[in-house]
Amino acid sequence: MGSSNFDVIIFGAGVGGCAAAAVLGRQGRSVLLIERDWSMPDRIVGELLQPGGIDALKKMNLEWVIDGIDGIDTYGYAVVYNGKIVHLPYNSADSSVHGRAFHHGRLIMNLRKAAKESPNVTCVTATVNELLRDEETGRVVGVSCTDKESNETLQYHAPLTIVLEGLFSKFRSQFVKSTIKVDSHFAALILKDAKLLMPNHGHVILSDIAPILMYQIDPQDTRILVAIKGSKQPSWNSDEMKEYLNEKVPAVLPEAIKQPYLDALRTQKLRSMPSSFLGSSPNNTPGVVFLGDAFNVRHPLTGGGMTVVFKDIDLLSELLDPSIVPDLRDFDKVAAQLKKHHSLRKRYCIAVNTLAQSLYALFEASTYHMKILQRGCVEYLQVGPQNYSEPIGLLAATLEDPNVLFYRFFAVAFYSLRVHARSLGWAYAPVIIYDSIVTIILASSVILPYLISEFMA
Ligand SMILES: Cc1cc2nc3c(=O)[nH]c(=O)nc-3n(C[C@H](O)[C@H](O)[C@H](O)COP(=O)(O)OP(=O)(O)OC[C@H]3O[C@@H](n4cnc5c(N)ncnc54)[C@H](O)[C@@H]3O)c2cc1C
Structure with missing residues (x-):
């Protein structure tokens, strides 16, 4: 069993983990970033970043991560209601206020590049199995994980562990009071060469069925997310679901979208994700902080998840800046700053x-x-x-x-x-x-x- 020491251990090199590693590494902290799989993720999540998220990236000098990935700028939303379009621009007078939509995996690879290129960041491929605690104080002192190549159990120690392991967090229940609630799912397909009613806009289709979201994520691909009510994972083979997807959904889609949708339904494997809510709750265990979807989740309809994660990381890095907290082993100071983080993020x-x-x-x-x-x-x-x-x-x-x-x-x-x-x-x-x-x-x-x-x- 090997063992090493760092200032900060971050696990989960997804949206939040990479940004946190890049920023804290640049501040001079020695950071260990642990990820179980560094290959490009192929997921249906995190494909549209709101303008507020872009602002947070700019503050962290990370705005380049949304460049060079064939992304599409978005200038607001088109809500389609009873066939009428309601145009909701972010800011019609200022085109610099925009979001961007992209393939999630491409964003993650850029974020990982940012983390790897940051000074003081060490990256390893391993799955974290346990948060190590000091027996006397209960403080988290590091992690135990299984190295992917050697299958060896490794232990790493740091005064602060940041858990950014995503929606399906396995450690959350031990540390965070709130419980996750699922009331619907999104079924996802990619529409090929679809012509949206308002290019460069997110689209929300409102009708007698649950809402449908669409946004173009690269020059050819448009993501469609079809909301499906209910807390249970949808069963694609049920007659009711087949009727829903084959008849009810196309009936409410704009004419130009119907055929690309039916083609996608015929040729692609449907994928789905739960739409969850997990309220914020302070975690009071010293030595550890939960962030990202492991900590706080909202319905994906408004595409706010990554924005909250980036704002959280930016705020955390400000509050833990070495000029304020020179040594992360000053546990009282760190606890006070984390408390401040919890209260300031509410805004x-x-x-x-x-x-x-x-x-x-x-x-x-x-x-x-x-x-x-x-x-x-x-x-x-x-x-x-x-x-x-x-x-x-x-x-x-x-x-x-x-x-x-x-x-x-x-x-x-x-x-x-x-x-x-x-x-x-x-x-x-x-x-x-x-x-x-x-x-x-x-x-x-x-x-x-x-x-x-x-x-x-
Ligand atoms: C259907 C859907 C659509 C969405 N669309 C949007 C959108 O358009 N815009 C938006 O802003 N947000 C969107 N979101 C939300 C957004 O995807 C999340 O808020 C964001 O990805 C959370 O980032 P994270 O860093 O917490 O977790 P993730 O980005 O999921 O990263 C977690 C990482 O942890 C790793 N990991 C997990 N467990 C371990 C372990 N034990 N050891 C080592 N590594 C581990 C995983 O491999 C992964 O790389 C959507 C969510 C859903 C469900």
């Missing part, structure tokens, strides 16, 4: 997380009263920049203010009631009053539990 993660959860609830609307909210939401955004600029700023994560989310969400709810009343006519006053009460209660039940739990965490 962006509350808005991104709550928006993702509440928007999905509105967009998959399956009940009569949710549909009132859904229609009101689309019509509210359609009014113009005075209504959509702040919500799209929250989604882009360029606006970090949960109060704005609260205010805008209830503005949408009350607008929905106006739209509903107008469509029924005041002859239906008793129905309108009843629907208004139910809809406001429903709106509150959609947003408040997330807002409150994220604030209190």
